[in-house]
Amino acid sequence: MGSSRPIETTKRLPRLIRNQVIWSRIAKRIGRPVAWCTSGGPVELLLASGIVPFYPENHAAICSARGIAQGLAEKAEEDRFSHDLCSYFRIDYGSFTTGRTPLGGVLAPDLVLVSNNICGTVQNWFRVAADHFDVPFLFLDTPFSEEPCTENDVAYARDQLVHIARESARIAGRTFDEKRLVPWVERARDTVETWKEVMKTASAKPAPFTSFDAFVHMAPIVSMRGTRRALAYYRRLLAELRGRAKAGIAAVPNERARAVWDNIAIWPAHRELKKTFRDAGVALVADTYTGAWGGVRLDPTDPLTGLARAYCDVLLNHGVKRRTQELTGLVREYSADGFILHSNRSCKRYSLGQYAVRNTLSEATGVPGVIVEADMADPRSVSIDSIRQRLTPFFEMIGAHS
Amino acid sequence: MSRAVGLDIGSSATKAVLVEDGRPVRAVVLASMPDMHDAAVRAVAEVGGDGAPVLTTGYGRLLYEPRCGDVSEITALAAGIEAVLPGTATVIDIGGQDSKAVRVRAGRVADFAMNDRCAAGTGRFLEAMSRVLNVPLPEFDSVLASSPAAVPLSSTCTVFAETEVVGLLSRKTPVGSVLAGLFASVAGRVAGLARQVGPAAPIAATGGTMRCRSMVAALSAALGAPLVVPPDPQVVTALGAAILCERRSRA
Ligand code: SF4
Numbered sequence: 001m002g003s004s005r006p007i008e009t010t011k012r013l014p015r016l017i018r019n020q021v022i023w024s025r026i027a028k029r030i031g032r033p034v035a036w037c038t039s040g041g042p043v044e045l046l047l048a049s050g051i052v053p054f055y056p057e058n059h060a061a062i063c064s065a066r067g068i069a070q071g072l073a074e075k076a077e078e079d080r081f082s083h084d085l086c087s088y089f090r091i092d093y094g095s096f097t098t099g100r101t102p103l104g105g106v107l108a109p110d111l112v113l114v115s116n117n118i119c120g121t122v123q124n125w126f127r128v129a130a131d132h133f134d135v136p137f138l139f140l141d142t143p144f145s146e147e148p149c150t151e152n153d154v155a156y157a158r159d160q161l162v163h164i165a166r167e168s169a170r171i172a173g174r175t176f177d178e179k180r181l182v183p184w185v186e187r188a189r190d191t192v193e194t195w196k197e198v199m200k201t202a203s204a205k206p207a208p209f210t211s212f213d214a215f216v217h218m219a220p221i222v223s224m225r226g227t228r229r230a231l232a233y234y235r236r237l238l239a240e241l242r243g244r245a246k247a248g249i250a251a252v253p254n255e256r257a258r259a260v261w262d263n264i265a266i267w268p269a270h271r272e273l274k275k276t277f278r279d280a281g282v283a284l285v286a287d288t289y290t291g292a293w294g295g296v297r298l299d300p301t302d303p304l305t306g307l308a309r310a311y312c313d314v315l316l317n318h319g320v321k322r323r324t325q326e327l328t329g330l331v332r333e334y335s336a337d338g339f340i341l342h343s344n345r346s347c348k349r350y351s352l353g354q355y356a357v358r359n360t361l362s363e364a365t366g367v368p369g370v371i372v373e374a375d376m377a378d379p380r381s382v383s384i385d386s387i388r389q390r391l392t393p394f395f396e397m398i399g400a401h402s
Numbered sequence: 403m404s405r406a407v408g409l410d411i412g413s414s415a416t417k418a419v420l421v422e423d424g425r426p427v428r429a430v431v432l433a434s435m436p437d438m439h440d441a442a443v444r445a446v447a448e449v450g451g452d453g454a455p456v457l458t459t460g461y462g463r464l465l466y467e468p469r470c471g472d473v474s475e476i477t478a479l480a481a482g483i484e485a486v487l488p489g490t491a492t493v494i495d496i497g498g499q500d501s502k503a504v505r506v507r508a509g510r511v512a513d514f515a516m517n518d519r520c521a522a523g524t525g526r527f528l529e530a531m532s533r534v535l536n537v538p539l540p541e542f543d544s545v546l547a548s549s550p551a552a553v554p555l556s557s558t559c560t561v562f563a564e565t566e567v568v569g570l571l572s573r574k575t576p577v578g579s580v581l582a583g584l585f586a587s588v589a590g591r592v593a594g595l596a597r598q599v600g601p602a603a604p605i606a607a608t609g610g611t612m613r614c615r616s617m618v619a620a621l622s623a624a625l626g627a628p629l630v631v632p633p634d635p636q637v638v639t640a641l642g643a644a645i646l647c648e649r650r651s652r653a
Pocket of ligand 1: 057086087088089118119120121122264316346347348349350
């Protein structure tokens with residue numbers, strides 16, 4: 001117990017991602033179209049037509065983790081975009097207008113694919129990008145609702161998916177064939193299921209895996225969902241984590257308390273925060289962010305309807321009630337002693353109503369929660385001292401201390 | 403006999419309390435600036451804590467060695483208030499650079515909210531205004547006593563409030579009325595913070611700012627509830643740290 005060798009599979013992650021980047025570049029060079037896609041976009045439709053997806057949100061997170069976010073965001077502000085807009089947008093905008101990126105060159109899109117199931121910001125962001133590169137803008141409108149989506153919503157989304165599938169196939173010089181979609185959807189489903197199992201390993205005590213790991217390991221589920229490589233990667237990770245759970249290898253040595261996280265990671269402070277939790281003996285056992293993909297269910301017998309439902313049903317497309325339910329489930333399932341709500345200056349949809357969530361959640365679960373204010377990517381809105389200022393008393397409250 | 407020191411290294415004042423067998427025997431308050439570390443060392447010496455274990459808290463808690471540990475102000479405050487006002491359910495503390503509201507259950511933290519982002523609603527705000535008005539802090543109460551009604555201030559931001567105050571003074575608004583307006587502004591901010599934890603009675607108020615009666619009155623009015631202020635409101639957090647320290651060394 002207590003030992004904390006790093007997770008072996010992690011070593012394979014950089015190469016997996018690097019290969020994906022290299023492969024995208026080669027594909028582009030040999031004439032495959034590239035599509036910029038939102039994290040909640042129906043990527044399977046692109047893959048089925050041989051289109052290479054690229055994820056600007058992911059890219060912005062990488063820029064932030066590599067410490068170049070500020071200059072890029074400032075470029076957007078110089079071009080008169082408000083500082084209050086999502087930092088992923090500002091960073092990405094700064095990158096594609098200046099050509100600065102840690103990935104060795106901007107991968108210019110031939111089309112963009114957007115769904116507003118995560119927020120309204122992406123709609124405008126990708127419009128700006130589509131105008132900048134002068135490429136087609138494909139859009140999936142998913143009605144926001146407090147309740148689970150209705151059959152009407154699903155039918156409405158399905159109609160749009162048919163259009164997106166045909167249009168993107170046309171851009172790729174093909175005709176859309178639903179049969180070709182099936183293997184992609186199947187693998188996407190299997191990958192999502194495997195990822196869910198990966199996250200579930202953290203319910204063991206002590207947890208062999210934390211959300212800090214998940215924040216890193218989620219990259220393939222976002223950007224390579226549906227590929228064989230991603231599936232193989234998660235299967236390997238799952239096998240390793242199950243072994244670690246059985247052997248009692250803890251992600252946080254001397255785990256004293258467990259907590260659940262809400263909202264996107266704080267990339268500029270990722271390392272320091274991971275250390276802060278570790279030093280205090282607090283395992284971050286689950287979160288609503290990396291689980292956002294875990295909730296997607298895909299149906300290969302009727303791929304389009306299955307996709308329509310899955311993409312309407314993502315967490316951010318529902319209100320406070322659903323987020324509270326989700327969190328309540330996580331606190332119970334992972335035996336958490338408390339929860340942390342990251343009030344993310346950038347992401348309004350995700351952060352709205354957190355004070356209400358905090359109270360309802362505490363009442364429902366009987367465990368305390370704390371709100372920390374920061375930003376997922378803009379270092380100017382992140383103060384590690386101020387975050388610790390709140391985390392320390394919270395940790396003391398849930399029975400851990402540094 | 404067991405002895406322990408609680409050392410609260412705050413942004414404006416450093417407080418040390420010595421306890422012996424659970425009872426406070428001496429308290430010292432020193433200015434933290436210009437050298438926080440030096441202030442901390444002197445505070446421990448002056449309180450007579452040489453050789454006793456020291457548990458630190460406050461903004462500068464990590465800069466004092468040797469310490470037997472450190473603890474957040476929130477946890478220390480909860481332990482301290484239970485010692486001076488047992489049974490307190492909520493404690494509101496206005497410190498030099500932050501303000502906090504803590505729900506307490508038997509000396510332990512049940513919930514808390516803090517403002518550490520904005521000078522409005524902290525001691526800093528009042529210090530800044532003391533400079534603008536040219537009224538030293540200890541004279542606030544007497545200036546207020548002789549004044550007509552408060553003028554409402556629209557700005558909560560320290561910088562904008564300063565501009566507003568200068569404007570009011572130039573229009574010959576009595577200093578006391580401006581001051582009353584400032585207190586109401588701070589009290590309003592802090593009451594908002596306290597509502598986040600759903601303040602339950604009895605409510606105590608601590609922090610150096612609470613030595614000023616007008617502040618207590620303004621806060622009580624803003625909350626619509628009576629407040630209890632312990633005899634030495636500035637050292638409650640340090641006392642809590644001392645008690646926790648003694649408990650830890652016994653364990
Ligand atoms: S972080 Fe929030 S606002 Fe920004 S793109 Fe994602 S969902 Fe939209």
